Amino acid sequence: MAEKLEDLAVQLFDAGAVRLGDIEAKVGRRTPIYFDLRVVVSHPRLMMAISRQLQALASEIPHDILCGVPYAALPFAAVMSVNSNTPMIMKRKETKLYATKKILEGVFEKEQKCLVIEDVVTSGGSLLETVTTLRSEGLQVTHAVVVLDREQGGASVLRANGVQMRSIYTMTNLVKILNDAGRISDETAEIVSDHIRECQFGYSV
Structure with missing residues (x-):
């Protein structure tokens, strides 16, 4: 790969994508x-670099179509779609209440293999909804490819629901990289x- 994962991790930290402190996460903890x-959309080079890393993971997985989990993963899915000439669809947060009344936007056929793109997996809940x-x-x-596996049970939850996840980083190696880099x-x-x-999740749908 053109970008070293260590260099990319430091660039993400310096861009404000990694925040430290006592922060309330989406899962309520x-x-x-x-x-x-989300800050990466303002850094095109970073967005391209992350998308290339995700594409490297995706290239090992048979798929016909891409879908990014709304909303943070959508830019990466779009870049991957263009770079690999792979069709993309978008899942709406809620079903459209007018005209087509679709929950999925884009063109697809039943039985196509869809690869899901996600930014961060903690409990796996958002990815499973998609x-x-x-x-x-x-x-x-x-299958799903993600930027960061927080290693808090999400991967096990996904496996229990028939989804294999591959990630660019785990929280353990990301923190080690950032610690080594000062x-x-x-x-x-x-x-x-x-x-x-101490903070692990586990459930299935």
């Missing part, structure tokens, strides 16, 4: 580290490690 990839919708529309979904202190790295071990 406090976390000492928060990964916010998987459930895609399957209900007749698509085959067995962006995160030893104390913070230990706090994050304890948090991962």
Whole structure:
């Protein structure tokens, strides 16, 4: 790959995509580290670099179509679609209440293999919501590629629901990279490690 994962991790931190502190996460629990990839849309080179890494993972998985989990993963899915000439569809947060009344936007056929793109997986809930919708529309979904696996049970939850996940980073190796680069202190790295071990999720749908 053109970009080293270590360099990319540091660039993400410097761009503000990695935030430290006592932060309330989407899942309703406090976390000492928060990964916010939404800021990457303002950094085209970073967005391209991440998309290339995701594409490298995707290239090993048979698929006909891409779908990004709304909303943070949509830019990456779009870049991957253009770069690989692979069709993309978009899942709406809610079913359209007028005209076509669709939950999925774009053109697809039943039984096509759909690869899901996600930014961060914690519990796996958001990704599973998208998987459930895609399957209900007749698509085959067995794999997902993600930027960060927070290692808090999401991968196990996804496996239990028939989805294999591949990630660019795990929280453990991301924190190690940032610690080695002097962006995160030893104390913070230990706090994050304890948090991962103590805050685990697990359920299936």
